[in-house]
Amino acid sequence: MTNPFFAPSTLPYQLPPFAEITDDHYAEAIEAGMAEQRREIEAITAQADEPTFANTIEPLERSGQLLGRVLRVFFNKSSADSNDATNALEERYAALLSAHEDAISLDATLFARIDALYAQRDSLDLSDDQRYLIERRRTEMFLAGAGLDDAAKARLSELNGRLSTLSTKFQNNLLADTNDLAVVVDDVAELDGLTSGEIAACAQAAADRGLDGKYLITLVLPTGHPYLASLTNRELRERVMRASRARGSRGNDHDNREVLLEMVRLRAERAELLGFDSHSAFITANQTAKTADNVAAMLDRLAPAAARNALAEQEKLEAIAGHPIEAHDWAFYSEKVRAAEFDVDTAALRPYFEAERVLHHGVFAAATRVFGITFAERTDLVGYHPEARVFEVYNEDGSELGLYVLDLYTRDSKRGGAWMNSFVEQNELLGQRAVVVNNLNVPKPSAGEPTLLTFDEVNTFFHEFGHALHGLLAHVTYPSQAGTNVFRDFVEFPSQVNEMWMLWPGLVEDYARHHVTGEPIPAETIEKIRASETWGEGFATNEYLAASLLDQAWHRLSAEEANAVTDVAAFEAAALARAGLDNPAVPTRYSSTYFAHIFAGGYGASYYGYIWSEVLDADTVEWFKENGGLTRANGDRFREYILGIGGTRDPLESYREFRGREAVIEPLLTRRGLAA
Structure with a gap:
């Protein structure tokens, strides 16, 4: 059978x-894809002609198409619908794929050609x-180590391969432990406070595991579970939090x-090898933040x-409790x-957030009003x-x-959290x-x-x-510049801006x-929600900053300091x-052992990026409000300067061209109740 x-x-x-x-297709395609891209790179570096954009950069951009096709599908599969076979394949190929990437990024001849073009x-x-x-x-090749000597490159490849393997192991461990720790409830009375739909979902989750007659609370990625806001049974709330x-x-x-400790040590060693004081210094050198400081x-x-x-x-909580x-x-x-204080019960809002209507009349409708694009399901x-x-998505002119x-x-086969991936990235070079x-x-x-969504799920x-x-909406010529291929501490900005439409009049x-x-949600309810927006921001900002600072604490360690850390819990507490930010009542959004963003998700030393991007986001929301909000003209400008x-x-x-000035932090401080 031909491999698809x-x-x-x-x-x-x-x-x-x-x-x-099928699962049997992945290994064959990955092997063939790596071999094909190696030949493509060799064809670039074997040229005797002086480097030009056409004979060096363009073929580099064209390379790896087979490997890209299979990996984009495989990594989505391993995240969204994993099984024993895909888990084994991911562990098997983690180091091999890392070595393949290193062979390209550390290729001295390829770097010399690109460096000559740069000059x-x-x-x-x-x-x-x-x-x-x-x-x-x-810049990317230089920071990847292309300028190192052969011995240093060999060690760097060892480090990258091991780190890739450990990252996969971290994610697989987390998925397995998350499934194992789902909380089983025997008596429906313990679920008092949940809606009938939530109880039905717990019953369905239990039935899916063969636990007929019982109820199962599956865990979410963050520390806090949405059900903690509703469950009246304090003992059950404690069980969920403890799990x-x-x-x-x-x-x-x-x-x-031990997995994360080894990752921290190897990342610190790699940073030192590349000439940086810490992994955070290494990462931020290639972000908009520029430095860890x-x-x-x-x-x-x-x-x-x-x-x-x-x-x-x-x-206030203790006074009422x-x-x-x-x-x-x-x-x-x-x-x-x-x-x-605000007469708002977010749990009572769920009947207004039916998923299909949220999708078509909320999420899609906002995009249509702002950008003119429309959607049609392709069954x-x-x-x-x-x-x-x-x-299928269409432009305003129907194209x-x-x-x-x-x-x-x-x-159970899907990792926690929420995310976006690409199966195909728009680019003109490959059409x-x-x-x-x-x-x-x-x-x-x-x-x-x-399917009734919570306020947070919406x-x-x-x-x-x-x-x-x-x-x-990004429209580019070259594949490596497509879509969300931007700095890690900028990528959250457009997505955070899109949140503003949730409560837009x-x-x-x-x-x-x-x-x-x-019946539409009452207007007075919306006003009450808006009036209560800064309530809870102390907690939300505290738990987020705790995670961000924890990420930085791990990744600002020198190699010597990283090797001295042996107790994860003690390091985290310190x-x-x-x-x-060590208030026991406000745990960090992610503790180290389930902090998938930084140990399995590409956000190592970059979790700060959410609030870094939020400065731009809050400033942009002010711009939309000042200029009429949800209009096509505003959408066209945002598309031209940011998304496109x-x-x-x-x-x-x-951003400076879009806004007419640098971003200012005051809108963020006001939003999070920090202005005072």
């Missing part, structure tokens, strides 16, 4: 032929995106402590105010305060899982733009248009029951769709309608205490 990865897909937009792909860039006839591409390629915080640290086969300055500025605000909130607040109590009593196109739905794949529901996917983790209700939906828009009333009566450029230019330079 061996040729470009003949389906619309080159959507992968999921119906033909001549002012005299060459280059377009702006070509010049920027040369600059980025040269969440235990992941990866139980001394079993899924323990991540710049990151620390921002986080240190925000942390004290966030801690104070959290303590003030805690006093009548007892000391523990971590498993916070969300529950926070909702009590929200109801008492004739097959996704990678029966629950993955495919939508074809790309495909959007939505995979909404949680399952490709975008195919993007959003993965969420919404509990699936029983058959016949509506927010996450809009956020992740912002990433999808970035992938769909004229949109929320249309999509937030009671799933039974069809790091949070130094930052003044992909990675073709300096994003902060483009």
